Structures are given as structure tokens and as C-alpha cells.
Amino acid sequence: MKNLLVISAILSTFSLFGQNIPDTTQSKTLKQVMIAAQKSNIERLPDVKDGYLWSGKKNEVINVQGLDANLTERIPRQIFAKVPGVFVYDMDGSGNQINISTRGLDPHRGWEFNIRANGVITNSDMYGYPASHFSVPMEAIDRIELVRGTGALQYGAQFGGMLNYVLRKPDSTRAFGLETVNAVGSYGVLSTYNAISGKVGKFSYYAYYNRRNSGGYRENNDSKFDAQGVVLNYAVNPKLNLNLTLGRSYYQIHLAGMLNDSMFKENPRQASRSRNYYSPEIYVPSFTADWKLSPHTQIKWTISGVFGTRNSVMFDRPVTTIDKIDPVTLQYANRQVDIDNFNSKTTELRILHQYPLLNQQSSLSAGVQYINNDLNRRQQGKGTTGSDYDLSLVTPGWGRDMHLKTQNIALFAENKFQLRQNWSVTPGIRVESGASKLTGKISYYNSDSLETTINHRYPLLGINSTYQLGATQSIYAGWSQAYRPVIFKDIIPGSVYEYTDKNLKDAFGYNFELGYRGAFGNLRWDLGLFELRYNNRLGSIAMEENGVVTIFRTNIGDSRTRGIEAFAEYTWYIGEHLRLNLFNSTAYFNAVYVNGQIRSGNENKPLAGKKLEGVPDWIIRNGLNVRYKKLSGSLLYNYTSENFADPLNTVKPSASGSIGLVPSYSIVDLNFTYTASARLTVRFNISNLLDRQYYTKRPTFYPGPGIWPSDGRSVNVSVGMRF
Numbered sequence: 001m002k003n004l005l006v007i008s009a010i011l012s013t014f015s016l017f018g019q020n021i022p023d024t025t026q027s028k029t030l031k032q033v034m035i036a037a038q039k040s041n042i043e044r045l046p047d048v049k050d051g052y053l054w055s056g057k058k059n060e061v062i063n064v065q066g067l068d069a070n071l072t073e074r075i076p077r078q079i080f081a082k083v084p085g086v087f088v089y090d091m092d093g094s095g096n097q098i099n100i101s102t103r104g105l106d107p108h109r110g111w112e113f114n115i116r117a118n119g120v121i122t123n124s125d126m127y128g129y130p131a132s133h134f135s136v137p138m139e140a141i142d143r144i145e146l147v148r149g150t151g152a153l154q155y156g157a158q159f160g161g162m163l164n165y166v167l168r169k170p171d172s173t174r175a176f177g178l179e180t181v182n183a184v185g186s187y188g189v190l191s192t193y194n195a196i197s198g199k200v201g202k203f204s205y206y207a208y209y210n211r212r213n214s215g216g217y218r219e220n221n222d223s224k225f226d227a228q229g230v231v232l233n234y235a236v237n238p239k240l241n242l243n244l245t246l247g248r249s250y251y252q253i254h255l256a257g258m259l260n261d262s263m264f265k266e267n268p269r270q271a272s273r274s275r276n277y278y279s280p281e282i283y284v285p286s287f288t289a290d291w292k293l294s295p296h297t298q299i300k301w302t303i304s305g306v307f308g309t310r311n312s313v314m315f316d317r318p319v320t321t322i323d324k325i326d327p328v329t330l331q332y333a334n335r336q337v338d339i340d341n342f343n344s345k346t347t348e349l350r351i352l353h354q355y356p357l358l359n360q361q362s363s364l365s366a367g368v369q370y371i372n373n374d375l376n377r378r379q380q381g382k383g384t385t386g387s388d389y390d391l392s393l394v395t396p397g398w399g400r401d402m403h404l405k406t407q408n409i410a411l412f413a414e415n416k417f418q419l420r421q422n423w424s425v426t427p428g429i430r431v432e433s434g435a436s437k438l439t440g441k442i443s444y445y446n447s448d449s450l451e452t453t454i455n456h457r458y459p460l461l462g463i464n465s466t467y468q469l470g471a472t473q474s475i476y477a478g479w480s481q482a483y484r485p486v487i488f489k490d491i492i493p494g495s496v497y498e499y500t501d502k503n504l505k506d507a508f509g510y511n512f513e514l515g516y517r518g519a520f521g522n523l524r525w526d527l528g529l530f531e532l533r534y535n536n537r538l539g540s541i542a543m544e545e546n547g548v549v550t551i552f553r554t555n556i557g558d559s560r561t562r563g564i565e566a567f568a569e570y571t572w573y574i575g576e577h578l579r580l581n582l583f584n585s586t587a588y589f590n591a592v593y594v595n596g597q598i599r600s601g602n603e604n605k606p607l608a609g610k611k612l613e614g615v616p617d618w619i620i621r622n623g624l625n626v627r628y629k630k631l632s633g634s635l636l637y638n639y640t641s642e643n644f645a646d647p648l649n650t651v652k653p654s655a656s657g658s659i660g661l662v663p664s665y666s667i668v669d670l671n672f673t674y675t676a677s678a679r680l681t682v683r684f685n686i687s688n689l690l691d692r693q694y695y696t697k698r699p700t701f702y703p704g705p706g707i708w709p710s711d712g713r714s715v716n717v718s719v720g721m722r723f
Contacts, residue, residue, distance in 0.1 A: 045057075051367075052365060056478050058478070062083070071718070073093065088100055113163040114157065172204060182719055193210045205230070220254050338380070338381070341375070357417065374404075377404070400442045404436055423468070458481075460480070476513075490553065509535045515528030515529070522570055531561070562589075562590045570583075584620075588618055600648060637666065670689050688711060
């Protein structure tokens with residue numbers, strides 16, 4: 001854009017001179033010249049945006065539509081390739097869910113992030129089950145904003161930071177526009193995405209529909225997905241804008257089941273289950289009023305909710321137990337039915353005020369957030385002996401029927417003090433006050449012993465700073481406290497021999513980061529150090545009284561993760577039409593338990609010095625991007641080092657495959673995009689080009705303890721058209 005402005009200024013100057021100098025030459029018509037600017041697909045958030053202060057915080061903005069990536073199947077290692085340290089839990093190749101984390105945290109459905117869509121919370125229940133089951137099609141996303149943990153004071157709980165999926169804006173140039181993207185791929189992938197948008201007077205809109213079916217890489221791994229969304233904007237006047245949004249996502253996946261090590265070595269595409277299914281359906285409505293009181297003051301008020309269900313019907317046994325027909329009854333065993341009902345409501349009022357101080361412009365961001373959630377968890381229902389997706393019960397009642405009700409209010413404020421033109425300091429505070437109350441019944445448990453109340457009362461402090469080194473380089477630093485509420489699975493006793501600590505504490509700690517980012521010529525970089533302290537981790541210890549061993553669910557210890565996050569890219573402009581871009585995104589993690597103990601059999605073993613489970617030492621991604629005229633392509637190399645599956649760092653695999661070393665793996669992806677015109681785009685993707693057989697994690701709970709193989713080589717072709 002800067003180049004275009006400079007060229008325009010030069011041409012304008014020549015034009016002015018031409019008016020003063022008599023024309024003594026013959027005119028000559030020149031050939032038309034098209035000047036095109038290529039937008040980078042990785043950027044940074046500005047210091048102040050949409051009522052938030054991002055100065056001094058490590059962040060990335062991914063311009064999704066400019067990626068050479070498989071957007072249809074939403075492959076995270078391609079989408080987040082230039083974000084150092086993103087760990088991908090890759091067990092859902094159909095693209096139904098994105099499972100990622102940063103800084104050594106748990107990637108399960110991204111539940112260490114405060115996940116948002118257009119700034120609205122989509123975590124199913126921040127205090128009961130913070131996973132985000134809501135899934136927006138990547139074709140509908142304009143950009144992804146990822147802010148690390150030091151931004152926690154502004155958006156709330158979670159150590160990982162904030163992950164915001166920003167939808168594409170309505171087409172303001174016409175009353176009606178239509179877009180369709182259709183794709184076919186390996187293993188029976190068929191996808192269609194259709195969207196309409198436009199603007200009529202003060203009213204603008206964007207609406208989409210997406211449907212995708214997949215046969216799955218493994219046996220018994222088929223799935224179907226559909227999602228809809230509508231965004232309505234009404235500009236009452238230049239100062240007041242009203243927004244109404246409704247999103248829905250649904251998918252049903254046939255779970256192939258976990259494998260153990262011998263099964264994976266024999267055939268990673270085989271299934272251990274044929275009757276297991278999982279399906280969430282989520283609605284996310286929201287209303288936002290954005291009011292500019294003055295050129296320096298803005299108020300933003302949001303009301304939103306997350307409503308829906310998370311359903312599963314499964315033969316829930318270790319892989320060593322074969323799901324087979326009983327020779328006596330000539331039927332399969334009954335499956336287990338589990339249903340979660342989400343009822344989460346949030347309202348937030350935020351004000352941004354900019355004011356002069358010390359001959360500079362400083363900024364204050366403050367507000368209040370209120371959350372009221374009710375998570376109803378019904379589990380251990382006796383399901384049918386059939387093989388299809390059937391949630392009906394053959395015997396009325398549930399083994400567990402519980403409610404976790406939460407009310408929480410938070411007050412927050414941050415102030416960016418611009419002390420000098422090149423130096424700013426941003427201190428902040430967030431005060432959380434609320435409680436989660438567990439009630440209900442468990443068939444094998446005394447209801448009086450079950451009821452638990454967990455208080456969430458924290459003053460959270462933080463400070464960030466940025467020092468500008470010239471126009472294109474800066475040093476940033478930040479420290480911020482964070483907490484993660486005790487969630488449902490941490491407090492439910494699994495048997496009569498388990499007891500939950502009545503004095504459970506929420507995980508509490510901090511993020512610290514120090515970095516140097518900038519640009520010099522065609523080189524761009526962001527180099528940083530970090531430390532994440534995570535205290536009061538949850539787990540189980542063994543207790544013995546009068547010769548009887550029981551399991552006590554409590555806070556078991558503290559952990560610390562230190563590391564390096566480094567990104568660098570260099571761009572060569574070769575001739576008029578050819579551009580090469582080479583990048584490296586590397587993260588190193590030193591993640592260990594500082595103290596604590598955990599149950600092993602009927603005894604407790606110390607954790608101090610042990611590596612955190614599921615955290616590799618290295619995550620390295622190298623990429624080469626090439627653009628020639630209307631064709632662009634990328635070659636991406638991913639390396640993830642080995643990690644442990646359990647806190648005791650067991651190397652030898654267990655019979656079920658749930659414990660043992662997770663080997664390192666390297667993946668190569670090749671992607672092409674041909675932009676024939678503004679109306680026609682073709683994408684061609686080869687994921688896992690070398691057909692590596694690998695897995696990223698050995699989960700200990702859902703979707704089952706053991707190995708869940710990732711996808712082998714796949715090909716995807718999509719055609720996008722605009723009318």
C-alpha cells in the first residue's frame with residue numbers, strides 16, 4: 001500500500017509540472033500497467049484496537065484467505081505454520097475440530113485458550129468444560145488473532161491466551177453478492193461452502209452455509225459436518241453500530257477407537273471400535289452495540305451465549321477389551337450414553353478512552369464482565385446393543401446426573417501510559433469474584449459427600465511495556481497473572497474409592513515474556529523468551545487408612561515451562577512477477593514439574609524434575625513460499641520432537657497404549673493456489689506428502705486411552721467462485 005501511495009504521489013507531481021510546461025511533443029498512448037501489492041499472511045495487532053490494548057503483548061494475526069493451505073479440512077499445522085510453538089493434537093483429520101496449544105499447555109479442543117469468534121466467547125463452559133465445541137468454517141474466516149497469556153487481564157481466565165476467529169466482512173460495494181467454494185479430497189471428502197453478503201443503505205449482512213462429509217482415513221472413521229452463520233450490521237449513524245450474529249455448528253463422527261503400539265505398527269488405519277460415536281451441536285448468538293461517544297471515547301456492550309449439547313454413545317473400555325458379539329446372547333454389549341447440556345451466558349461492557357498526558361496520547365481500557373453458566377452432565381446411561389448412532393436408553397436413569405452452576409463477575413482495567421514517543425508502559429488489574437457449585441447424584445456415591453462449592457476470587461495483576469527502536473523494530477516485555485478454574489472432570493469421583501478434595505484450588509500462576517521484533521529490508525523477525533508458571537495442577541494421590549487404599553482427587557503440584565519462540569522470514573523479489581519467501585518458526589520448551597506427587601498403583605511417587613506430559617522439547621516449521629503472477633505455492637516442513645504421555649515419564653508402552661513415549665515425527669505439506677481472477681480461485685493441496693505414519697499424543701481420557709493415529713497422505717482440490 002505504501003508503494004502505491006508513493007507511485008501515486010510521483011505521478012501526481014509529474015501531472016502538476018505538466019500543467020506549467022508547454023507540451024511541445026506528440027502524445028503517445030502507453031500500455032496499461034497493473035500495480036499489485038501482496039499482503040503478508042502474518043502480521044501483528046496494533047497497540048489499540050476494538051477497545052483492547054495490545055501494546056507490549058506477544059501476538060500474531062493470520063490472514064487466512066491469503067494462505068496456501070488446506071482450508072477445507074482446516075489443517076492446523078498449515079494454518080498456524082508461522083506461529084512459533086503451536087502444538088497440534090492431530091487426531092481428527094476430517095477437520096471438524098481444531099486442537100492446539102502453546103507454551104506446553106494441554107491442546108484438547110484448545111481449552112487452555114479463551115476462544116472467541118468475532119470477539120464473542122465460544123468456550124462451551126469456562127468453568128465446567130472450557131473446550132470450544134463450536135466450529136466455524138475456515139472459508140468464513142478473514143483472519144485469526146492469537147494473543148499469548150499476558151493479555152489475560154482483558155479477556156479473562158485461561159493461561160494460553162486469547163484465540164479469536166474474525167469472520168469476513170460484508171461486501172459493501174453491492175446489494176447482493178454470492179460466493180461458493182466446493183472441494184473434493186481423499187478418503188471421500190466432499191465439501192460445499194456458500195455465502196451471501198451485501199449492503200443496502202445502513203444495513204449490511206453476511207451469511208454462510210457449509211456442509212462437509214468424509215469417509216475418514218481409518219476404518220469406521222466417517223463423519224459429517226454442517227455449519228451456518230449470519231452476521232447483521234446496522235449503522236444507526238456514524239457513531240453507533242449495532243451487530244446481531246448467530247452461529248451454529250454440528251458434526252457427527254464415527255470414532256474408530258484407540259490402538260496400542262503393536263496394532264499401530266501392524267496397521268495404523270485399522271479400527272478397534274465400530275459402534276462408537278461423538279456429536280456436539282452448538283449455537284452461539286450475540287448482540288453488540290459499538291458506540292463512539294467522541295473521537296477519543298468508545299463504548300462496546302456485548303451480550304452472548306453458548307447453548308447446545310455434547311453427545312456420545314460408546315463401548316467405553318480399554319483397547320485390550322474387544323467389542324464383540326456375546327456367544328450366549330448373540331448381541332453386542334450395551335454401550336454407554338453421555339450427554340452434556342451447555343447453558344452459558346455472558347455480558348460485557350467495555351470502555352476505551354484516549355487522553356493526552358506528558359504531550360503524548362495515553363489510553364485507558366476498562367470494563368465489567370458477568371458470566372452465568374449451568375452445565376448439566378448426564379453420564380453412564382445404559383445404551384442399546386446396536387451399531388448405529390442412537391442415544392436412547394434401554395434402562396431409564398443415569399449413573400451420573402449433575403449440575404455445575406457458576407456465577408462470576410470480573411472488573412478489569414488497563415492503562416497504556418505513553419511516557420515518550422517511543423516508550424509505553426501498560427499496567428493492569430482484573431478482579432474476579434464468583435463460585436461454582438456442584439450438585440446432583442451419582443448412583444455409586446453418597447450425594448451428601450458429592451456437593452462441592454469452588455470459589456473463584458482473584459486479584460490478577462499485570463504489566464507490559466514496549467520500546468520502539470526506530471520505525472520498524474521494538475522490544476516488548478510483559479508479566480501477567482492468570483488462573484484456570486477447576487473443571488467438571490477434576491471433581492467427579494470415578495468410583496466409590498475416589499474422593500474429591502473439598503478445598504480444591506483453581507490453577508494459578510503467571511506468564512512472562514521478553515521479545516525483540518521488527519523488520520530490516522526484506523527480513524522480518526520476532527524473537528522471544530518466556531516463562532509460564534502453572535501452580536495447583538489437578539490429579540490424584542493414593543490415601544491409605546486402616547489398610548484400605550482410596551484415591552484422593554486434589555491439587556498435586558506445580559509446574560514451570562521456560563522456552564524460546566522464534567520466527568523469521570526473508571522475501572526475495574526476483575524480476576517483475578516472481579517472489580520467493582523463506583521462513584522458520586521454532587519453539588523450544590523446557591517444561592518440568594517443580595514439586596508434587598501422583599498416584600502410581602497404590603503408592604505415591606514424587607514429580608519434582610519430571611517433564612510435563614504431552615510437551616515436546618522442539619517444534620520446528622520451515623517453509624518456502626513461491627509466487628509467480630497468478631500462481632502461488634508453499635512447501636512446508638514440520639518437526640515435533642518426542643514427548644511423554646504421563647507425569648512419571650514412562651518410556652515403555654503399556655498394554656493399552658495409553659502410557660509410553662510418543663515418538664518424534666516429521667511431516668511435509670505441499671500447497672498451491674491459482675487466482676485466475678477476482679472471481680475464480682483454485683486450490684490444490686497435498687497433505688503429508690511423504691505419507692508418514694505418526695501420532696501426536698496418547699490421551700488418557702476422551703476419546704479413549706491409547707494411540708489415535710493421524711492421517712496419512714491426502715489430496716484436496718477446491719474451486720472458489722464469486723458472483
